[in-house]
Every structure is written in C-alpha cells, then in structure tokens.
Amino acid sequence: MAAVSRPRTVLLASPRSFCAGVDRAIEIVERVLADAGPPVYVRKQIVHNQHVVRGLEQRGAVFVDELDAVPRGATVVFSAHGVSPAVRAEAAARGLRVVDATCPLVTKVHAEARRFAGRGDTVVFIGHQGHEETEGTLGEAPGSMVLVQNAADVADLDLPDPEHVSYLTQTTLAVDETTEVIEALRRRFPAARGPGSDDICYATTNRQDALRSILAEADVVLVVGSPNSSNAVRLVELAVRAGTPAHLVDNASDIEPEWIAEAAVIGLTAGASTPAELVDGVISALEDLGPVDVREHRVTEETIRFALPRGVVEHD
Numbered sequence: 051m052a053a054v055s056r057p058r059t060v061l062l063a064s065p066r067s068f069c070a071g072v073d074r075a076i077e078i079v080e081r082v083l084a085d086a087g088p089p090v091y092v093r094k095q096i097v098h099n100q101h102v103v104r105g106l107e108q109r110g111a112v113f114v115d116e117l118d119a120v121p122r123g124a125t126v127v128f129s130a131h132g133v134s135p136a137v138r139a140e141a142a143a144r145g146l147r148v149v150d151a152t153c154p155l156v157t158k159v160h161a162e163a164r165r166f167a168g169r170g171d172t173v174v175f176i177g178h179q180g181h182e183e184t185e186g187t188l189g190e191a192p193g194s195m196v197l198v199q200n201a202a203d204v205a206d207l208d209l210p211d212p213e214h215v216s217y218l219t220q221t222t223l224a225v226d227e228t229t230e231v232i233e234a235l236r237r238r239f240p241a242a243r244g245p246g247s248d249d250i251c252y253a254t255t256n257r258q259d260a261l262r263s264i265l266a267e268a269d270v271v272l273v274v275g276s277p278n279s280s281n282a283v284r285l286v287e288l289a290v291r292a293g294t295p296a297h298l299v300d301n302a303s304d305i306e307p308e309w310i311a312e313a314a315v316i317g318l319t320a321g322a323s324t325p326a327e328l329v330d331g332v333i334s335a336l337e338d339l340g341p342v343d344v345r346e347h348r349v350t351e352e353t354i355r356f357a358l359p360r361g362v363v364e365h366d
Contacts, residue, residue, distance in 0.1 A: 054307045056314070057341040060333060061268055063260035063319035064348040067326040069253030071153030072097045074356045075130035076106070078151040081362050082127060083110050091126040093117060093133065094182050096151060097323040098279040100300065117141055125149065131182035132156040134189020154356050155221050155251045156183055160190050162245050166216035167191035172209045174198055174242070176231050177220035181280060184220055200227070201234040215242040221251040222280040222322075224288055225258055252354065253322045254281050260349045261285055261319050262292070268317030270309055271296035274328050275321035282321025289317070301328050302335035310336075 068076075075096050082090050088110020095103050095113060103113060111127075117140050120126050125147040128137070132152040141148050152160075166173045173195045177184035188195050198204055209215055217235055219228050228250060235242050248255075261271070271289040275282025275298060282298060289296035294317070297309055310316060316336065320329045336342050 054311050055339045058310075058313065058336060058339075058343070059315045060336060060342055060344045061264040061315060061317045062329075062333075062344055062346040063257070063264055063317065064346050065253070065256045065260055065350065065352050066320040067322070067324050067329060069251070069322040069352070070354040070356050071130050071155060071251070071253070072323050074358065075151040075153065076102060078149060078358060078362055079106050079111055079127055080109070081358070082125060082149055086125055088112075089124075091120045091124055092129065093120075093126055093137070094129045094131065095278070096127065096129050098131075098282075099276045099321075099323040099325065101276075101325055101328060102323065117144060117146065120144065120146060122146070127151050129182065130156070132160060132186035134186045136189055137186075149362060150359055152186075153221070153251070155249075156186070159187055159218055159221065159245075159249050162218055162249070163187055163190040163195065166218070166243075167194035169214075170211075171214045171216040171243070172196065172211065174204075174207070174209075174215060174217040174235060175219070176217060176223065176228055176235075178223075178280060181220065183222070183280075187218070187220070198231060198235075201231050204231065204234040204238055207238065209239070212239050213241045215239045217242055217244050219249040220280070221249055222254050222284065223250055224284040225250055225255055226288075226291075253352065254284070256350055256352060257281065257285060257319060257322060258288055260347065261288055261317065263349055264317045264347050265289055265292045265294045267315055268294055269313035269315050270294065271317035271319070272305065272309075272332060273298050273319055273321065274301070274332055275324045276300055279321045279323050282324065285319055285321060299332065302331040305332070305335060310339075
C-alpha cells in the first residue's frame with residue numbers, strides 16, 4: 051500500500067446520497083416498526099442498498115420477494131419502486147394491511163401510464179427489463195405498453211397505430227442516454243407524445259449534473275452504492291462515457307489500491323439510495339493513505355420533502 055499513499059484532493063459531488071423518496075421510504079418502515087412492532091414485512095428491498103436493508107432487518111423488518119411469503123393479515127410495506135395493480139389485488143385477497151412507500155415520482159409515472167393508455171395510445175416505456183420500477187409501471191396497462199431499453203430497440207418496434215404513441219421513462223435513468231432513445235422514438239414515430247414534465251426524477255438528474263461538474267478535474271471517480279442501484283450504476287456509466295475511469299463501491303472496503311495508486315484527484319459521489327455515512331467512510335479510508343483536501347462541488351440545493359402516506363403515524 052506504500053505506493054498508494056500520497057496527498058490527494060477529493061472532489062465531492064453534491065447533491066449525493068439520499069433523496070426525498072428514499073428518506074420517506076426508510077422513515078415509513080421505521081415508523082411502522084415503532085408503531086406496530088416487528089415483524090413488519092417489506093416486499094422487495096425498500097430501497098436498493100444492502101446496508102439500509104440490513105439495518106432495518108436488525109430492527110425487525112422482514113424482506114420478501116413475493117406476497118405469498120407474508121402471513122395472511124400481516125402488515126406489508128411496498129417498496130419505493132412501486133408495484134403493479136396485480137400485486138395490490140393479491141395483497142387485498144390475502145387480507146394484508148398495506149403501507150405504500152412508493153416514491154411519489156414513481157406514482158406520477160404510473161398515473162401517466164394509465165392516462166395515456168386510457169386515451170388509446172400504445173405507451174412505450176423506456177426502462178431496464180427486470181427492474182422493480184419497470185415491472186410495476188408496465189403492470190399498470192399491460193395490454194397497451196411495450197418496453198424499450200435503448201435506441202436500437204426502437205428500430206424493432208411494430209406498433210398498431212403510429213399516430214397514437216406515447217412514451218414514459220423509468221425515473222432513475224441516465225439523462226443523456228434517455229434523450230437518445232426519445233430522439234430515436236420521435237424520428238420513428240413523429241406523433242409520439244411524452245409527459246408534461248420529465249419522468250427522470252430531480253434527484254437522479256441532480257446527481258448526474260453534480261458528477262458531470264467534476265469529471266474534467268478527476269483522475270478517477272468512486273461512486274458509492276449497491277450493485278442493484280440503478281441510479282448509482284448510471285453515475286458510473288456517465289463518468290466512463292466522459293472518459294474518466296470510474297468504479298462502483300458498496301463501501302470503503304471495496305476500493306482496489308490499483309484504482310487510486312496514480313490518482314491525485316478523486317471524484318466522489320453516491321447514488322440516491324446510499325447512506326451518507328458510507329461516503330464518509332470512503333473519505334476516512336483515503337485519509338489513512340495520506341493528507342486529503344476535500345472540496346465540495348454543489349450544483350443545487352435540494353429542499354423537497356414528501357409527506358408520509360395516510361395511516362403512518364407522524365411524531366413530533
């Protein structure tokens with residue numbers, strides 16, 4: 051490790067770490083645990099970060115993949131990524147008490163899917179196959195929606211009425227790549243209509259903008275986040291597309307010495323589901339290797355807070 055030890059500058063992108071939707075989802079599970087007591091069941095990971103999940107498990111949350119693992123009549127929390135109407139119907143059939151932690155920005159996309167399908171459009175959803183948000187959104191209008199993941203997929207589309215096409219996007223996509231897909235879609239289907247406001251959420255956009263602001267100065271970028279976090283993975287991809295080496299680390303122990311051996315300037319950020327203390331842990335690990343000058347680059351302030359859902363007790 052001697053070759054790795056040297057003074058460094060850390061360019062800390064801001065905003066980073068938790069967004070309002072993640073804060074809200076975690077708080078919902080914590081409050082339900084406090085009020086109802088364990089066990090509280092959560093369908094899928096409440097947010098895509100294994101440290102958050104482990105912490106809630108230690109307090110009595112039980113994470114399940116599907117509702118058939120939840121005892122009849124128990125309390126279940128739906129994750130921030132949302133669920134399809136079929137999942138809601140299954141929960142009702144099993145007599146479950148449902149607490150919905152779906153991010154309000156995902157709920158907006160679901161409402162748009164229903165509205166666009168209701169007016170007779172084929173709805174093209176731009177997202178990642180298998181992601182929970184994608185599955186939930188497609189379930190809102192399964193007979194009227196098709197999934198595309200990239201611009202190449204657009205060329206393969208065979209839609210029943212090219213004059214009645216709408217598009218929506220997963221909230222955690224890379225802005226520039228999504229723009230490419232939308233442009234391809236509009237070239238192929240000039241009548242295609244999008245939502246009144248962007249579906250990619252403010253937090254995803256802000257974190258990408260913040261990272262973009264430091265890329266020119268950074269020798270390497272570290273993105274703190276779990277591998278299944280879409281927005282964290284998009285940050286790595288953004289840096290790599292810009293020509294800056296980048297690595298996803300779940301925590302400081304994942305850092306490989308060869309990544310930073312020659313780096314005098316390290317860019318550091320975190321996905322929207324990553325706890326801030328994990329970023330602090332990376333800085334501490336770098337400080338163990340020599341003097342560190344931390345410089346924060348803030349592109350905007352985030353002041354958004356989402357109200358808790360009905361039925362979740364607010365405490366002063």
